[in-house]
Amino acid sequence: MTVRLEKMNSVEFQQYLSYAIKNFADEQIKSGIWEQQGSISRAKNEYIKLLPEGEKTENNNLFTIRDGDQEVGMIWLAQRTNEKGFIYDINIWEGNQGKGYGKQAMKELEIAAKKIGLKSIGLHVFGHNKVARDLYEKLGYIETNIRMEKTL
Numbered sequence: 573m574t575v576r577l578e579k580m581n582s583v584e585f586q587q588y589l590s591y592a593i594k595n596f597a598d599e600q601i602k603s604g605i606w607e608q609q610g611s612i613s614r615a616k617n618e619y620i621k622l623l624p625e626g627e628k629t630e631n632n633n634l635f636t637i638r639d640g641d642q643e644v645g646m647i648w649l650a651q652r653t654n655e656k657g658f659i660y661d662i663n664i665w666e667g668n669q670g671k672g673y674g675k676q677a678m679k680e681l682e683i684a685a686k687k688i689g690l691k692s693i694g695l696h697v698f699g700h701n702k703v704a705r706d707l708y709e710k711l712g713y714i715e716t717n718i719r720m721e722k723t724l
Contacts, residue, residue, distance in 0.1 A: 576638050594612065600615070603700065632651075
């Protein structure tokens, strides 16, 4: 496995965006944050706000994750300050999950982050996503805050 990150092109970005809007809405619903009704519209608005210039939005690095010539996923790193980055999204496409691509992509992203001068990287993970939480902990990420909720 030779994982590398390549800047996402406009075609890859449009494919990602179609997937991401629906996925983001679904995750918000699953977490109890949003209602089903209007969730796609809300998700679209979030992406427009965060990436007004698409894959060319300043201080945002959208990468296609490749193994050789095969596209296996994507990862998005935003530079929030001169020293702090934030991973908005990482996806390993179906059929490629569980093969170590996520772990390798995160390591490659750390190298890219250091090259642009970042000293730390943050991320958000939904509480129900145990696989991702385990991966991030193994890579040295620590919890900095926890939001809890009880349905009555």
